[in-house]
Amino acid sequence: xxxxxxxxxxxxxxxxxxxxxxxxxxxxxxxxxxxxxxxxxxxxxxxxxxxxxxxxxxxxxxxxxxxxxxxxxxxxxxxxxxxxxxxxxxxxxxxxxxxxxxxxxxxxxxxx
Amino acid sequence: xxxxxxxxxxxxxxxxxxxxxxxxxxxxxxxxxxxxxxxxxxxxxxxxxxxxxxxxxxxxxxxxxxxxxxxxxxxxxxxxxxxxxxxxxxxxxxxxxxxxxxxxxxxxxxx
Numbered sequence: 001x002x003x004x005x006x007x008x009x010x011x012x013x014x015x016x017x018x019x020x021x022x023x024x025x026x027x028x029x030x031x032x033x034x035x036x037x038x039x040x041x042x043x044x045x046x047x048x049x050x051x052x053x054x055x056x057x058x059x060x061x062x063x064x065x066x067x068x069x070x071x072x073x074x075x076x077x078x079x080x081x082x083x084x085x086x087x088x089x090x091x092x093x094x095x096x097x098x099x100x101x102x103x104x105x106x107x108x109x110x111x112x
Numbered sequence: 113x114x115x116x117x118x119x120x121x122x123x124x125x126x127x128x129x130x131x132x133x134x135x136x137x138x139x140x141x142x143x144x145x146x147x148x149x150x151x152x153x154x155x156x157x158x159x160x161x162x163x164x165x166x167x168x169x170x171x172x173x174x175x176x177x178x179x180x181x182x183x184x185x186x187x188x189x190x191x192x193x194x195x196x197x198x199x200x201x202x203x204x205x206x207x208x209x210x211x212x213x214x215x216x217x218x219x220x221x222x223x
Binding site for chain 1: 154156201
């Protein structure tokens, strides 16, 4: 089985632009979460979706939004990009509950 | 609000040494605790998952323990190898199902 796949792997955007990051979970996993990791820090929770419904949102501005599709894949959207949005964006999937999470390889976003 | 702390922030050891990485958390109401490995610029690889009802988990040269009452977990690595060099992150999962991470311990194993 394929693991969690994220696309693209790297991305360079200009301040003020919009970006869409994509994630495909492990087959059978209905929960998808997004995390932001800046250099030298642990990942910070952004969103969690389960069965296409938002289950949780971290302390991020409204410029960040996400959705989950019927096939359980997910998109993370960020509007009006700031330099401070430069980070590694990680997607994780889970069967739900206390089964633990599997992470993808991440998308490295650089805002210039 | 859960806070997770990892000590030390960095550790350098000679090859073959046994070592312990520490993780502490403030809220003991967790579902589980997960240890991850992260290579530079890469995603997270899950190493061990300890459910709240368990005391420890083992995988190969790795052993993780969990003491909920004291808010502590340790990751023991036996006979360390240069290939073990990476950043090790611990994360707790509570009722909200989100993971709360520490900042990690950067391990360097010298040949």
